Amino acid sequence: MSKVFSWFSFLTYAVVTAATPGPNNIMSMSNGGRKGFKAALPFNLGIWAGFSIVMVLCTAFCSLLSALIPKIKTPMLAIGAAYMLYLAWETLGSSGDIQENHTRDGFFAGLFLQFINPKIYIYGVMSMEAYILPFYQGQALPLLGFSLLLAFIGFAFTLCWSAFGSAFKWLFSKHARAVNLVMALLLVYCAVSLFLA
Numbered sequence: 001m002s003k004v005f006s007w008f009s010f011l012t013y014a015v016v017t018a019a020t021p022g023p024n025n026i027m028s029m030s031n032g033g034r035k036g037f038k039a040a041l042p043f044n045l046g047i048w049a050g051f052s053i054v055m056v057l058c059t060a061f062c063s064l065l066s067a068l069i070p071k072i073k074t075p076m077l078a079i080g081a082a083y084m085l086y087l088a089w090e091t092l093g094s095s096g097d098i099q100e101n102h103t104r105d106g107f108f109a110g111l112f113l114q115f116i117n118p119k120i121y122i123y124g125v126m127s128m129e130a131y132i133l134p135f136y137q138g139q140a141l142p143l144l145g146f147s148l149l150l151a152f153i154g155f156a157f158t159l160c161w162s163a164f165g166s167a168f169k170w171l172f173s174k175h176a177r178a179v180n181l182v183m184a185l186l187l188v189y190c191a192v193s194l195f196l197a
Contacts, residue, residue, distance in 0.1 A: 003135070010131040014081040014123075014150060016186045018157040022119040023111075024051075028158040031105045033165035038076075040162045046110025048155035048159055055147040058124030063197045064142060066133050078129055083122060086189035124150060 017027075024047050031040035114120060127150055128143075136142040 005135045006131070010127070010187060010188065012030065013131065013152050015157075017119075017123050019073060019160075022153065023113060023117050023157045025110075027105070027113070028162040029165055032162035033106070037163050037165070040105065042107040043105045043110040044155065044158050044162055046107035046112075047114065047158050048110075048151060049107075050059070050111040050114030051120060051154050052151040054120055055124050055146065055151045058121060059128055059143050059147045060131075062125055062128035062133060063137065066129070066137060068091040073115045079127075081195070083126070085188065085191050088184040088191070092184040098168060123154070155187065 028040065028044055028047070031043050034040075124147075127146070132143065132146050136146070
């Protein structure tokens with residue numbers, strides 16, 4: 001019996017990872033709170049452009065690596081699961097205080113931020129190795145589609161963080177313990193599900 005691609009597991013991982021605080025989300029929230037949603041949009045569009053480029057590069061790298069070293073999947077899954085459990089632990093212990101960075105906030109700042117943002121590299125590599133490549137290895141169009149989908153999910157959450165701006169910061173801080181617990185449990189689920197497929 002052939003395996004079926006698990007959209008639920010994949011989207012749970014992608015959404016939880018994209019929704020949690022990271023450089024993109026925190027800077028988008030900061031810009032939205034300071035400048036308003038519309039004025040912060042160029043930064044978010046820069047994120048989307050850079051995110052798309054990085055996801056395509058991660059997909060090409062993972063496809064090449066998996067083709068050259070077929071046995072790479074198990075170690076990558078173990079590393080990915082360990083990283084997810086680490087994120088869950090860090091999320092659970094987080095105070096909810098969000099540090100803002102006001103240094104730059106235009107299109108090119110959002111674009112270039114993606115090339116130094118470790119969170120999205122891990123997001124892309126783990127998505128490919130754990131969920132996508134086992135089903136779509138060597139299929140260029142589906143892989144490109146997944147790359148762009150991952151970038152869009154990330155972009156959608158930066159828009160959410162930007163739209164909520166300082167109100168979302170207040171809400172996150174006020175209910176940090178409950179939000180952190182839910183996010184941590186979802187990350188544990190994602191880590192465990194890697195080995196159940």
